[in-house]
Amino acid sequence: MTFRKYLVLAGITIFSTAGDSLLARGMKDTGGISLHHLSGLLLVILNPWVVLGILCLLTFFSCYMSALSWADLTYVLPATSLGYVLVAFIGRIGFHEVISPTRWVGIMMIAAGVGFAAAGPTVTPSRHQSVSKEPSPQAISQEISS
Amino acid sequence: MREIYAWAAIALIILASTTGDILLAYSMKRVGDVGELWKRSGMLAVIGRALSTPTFALGVMAMGVAFYSLLFGLSWGNLSLVVPASASLTFVANAIAARIFLHERVGRRRWIAALLVAGGVVLMAV
Numbered sequence: 001m002t003f004r005k006y007l008v009l010a011g012i013t014i015f016s017t018a019g020d021s022l023l024a025r026g027m028k029d030t031g032g033i034s035l036h037h038l039s040g041l042l043l044v045i046l047n048p049w050v051v052l053g054i055l056c057l058l059t060f061f062s063c064y065m066s067a068l069s070w071a072d073l074t075y076v077l078p079a080t081s082l083g084y085v086l087v088a089f090i091g092r093i094g095f096h097e098v099i100s101p102t103r104w105v106g107i108m109m110i111a112a113g114v115g116f117a118a119a120g121p122t123v124t125p126s127r128h129q130s131v132s133k134e135p136s137p138q139a140i141s142q143e144i145s146s
Numbered sequence: 147m148r149e150i151y152a153w154a155a156i157a158l159i160i161l162a163s164t165t166g167d168i169l170l171a172y173s174m175k176r177v178g179d180v181g182e183l184w185k186r187s188g189m190l191a192v193i194g195r196a197l198s199t200p201t202f203a204l205g206v207m208a209m210g211v212a213f214y215s216l217l218f219g220l221s222w223g224n225l226s227l228v229v230p231a232s233a234s235l236t237f238v239a240n241a242i243a244a245r246i247f248l249h250e251r252v253g254r255r256r257w258i259a260a261l262l263v264a265g266g267v268v269l270m271a272v
Contacts, residue, residue, distance in 0.1 A: 004181065065196065066181065068174035072250045073167055074241050078259040081237075084270055106269030113262030116255055124251035 001122060005070065008063050009080055009118070015060035017083040021090065022053030071122040078117035085110055152223025155215050159232040162212035164239045168247050169205030175248075176201075230271035234264035 026049030044050050067076045085107050091097035099107070177183070177195050184192050196202050219228040241260045244250040252260075 065170065065174055068171045069177055069180040073171040073244045073248060074250050074252050074256045074260065076171075077167070077237060077240055078256070078263050081263045081267075084233075084267055088270065100272075102269050102272045106266040106272075109262045109266030109269065111266075113259045113266060116262065117259035120253070120255045120259075124253070 005067075005122075008067050009076070011063035012060060012067060012076070012080040013082050013086065015056045015063060016080075017086045017090075019053050019056035019060055021087070022049050022056060026050035026053055072124055075117055075120065075122050078113050080114075081110055082114050148222050152219055152228060155219030155222060156228060156232045156235070158215040159212050159219060159228075160235050160239050162208050162215055163232075163236050164243050166205045166208035166212055167240055168243050169201045169208060171244070171248060173199040173202040173205060226271045230268050234267040237264040237267070 026044070026047045029047055029049065045054075064076070067080075071079075088099055088103060088107060092099050173196065174180070176199050177192070180192050183195065216228070216232065219232070237260045241252050241257065245252045
């Protein structure tokens with residue numbers, strides 16, 4: 001794992017959370033969209049929050065595709081789950097929401113899961129040779145011992 | 147009745163997003179390390195190679211289905227049911243599907259990680 005790869009994983013976490021939050025903020029401005037007035041969906045794109053949200057989600061998608069090109073899906077998904085925790089802290093600091101003890105336990109479980117996945121190998125050997133880059137012998141031995 | 151619709155939407159979200167993730171992960175493994183390809187041949191080569199992989203477009207379509215299922219699910223069920231139920235079950239479904247279809251070795255470490263995150267997501271919504 002290089003520093004650049006950790007940056008990509010951080011990008012997935014931050015931009016997906018920011019994108020979702022910005023979209024939610026923009027949708028609050030526009031109100032509910034009914035199936036009978038689908039033209040509302042086109043007007044939504046003019047909202048600056050929605051535009052920013054879509055830009056963030058596009059950046060998230062590029063980072064996600066980049067990560068999937070060099071790491072396993074079962075590595076990338078847990079390793080980038082800190083977004084759930086990030087949202088809770090944004091709610092706590094930005095909107096003065098109260099975090100209940102159960103939520104604190106949830107936060108700790110997610111953080112532990114992220115640590116568990118991120119500390120492991122990024123790629124595991126494939127039975128089929130569809131993976132373009134072979135994992136290092138060190139990664140294989142680490143996976144076997146885990 | 148609305149509850150059955152909500153759970154049907156949750157099932158569809160899990161199915162579609164797992165299919166999407168598997169197809170996208172498979173496509174990107176075919177493309178190869180994006181960072182190295184970018185350095186060697188530039189950004190257009192990366193985009194061109196990803197778009198010319200047929201499973202990539204299918205994966206994006208499956209993600210679109212998952213997104214719209216989420217919107218419909220949210221109109222039938224509560225936010226506090228639909229989002230955590232679909233997110234946490236998708237983690238587990240992805241681990242199983244990645245093992246079967248992508249032949250990833252989901253060792254003990256990754257099972258624990260997936261289950262911890264899935265459980266944590268449920269607790270966050272309580």
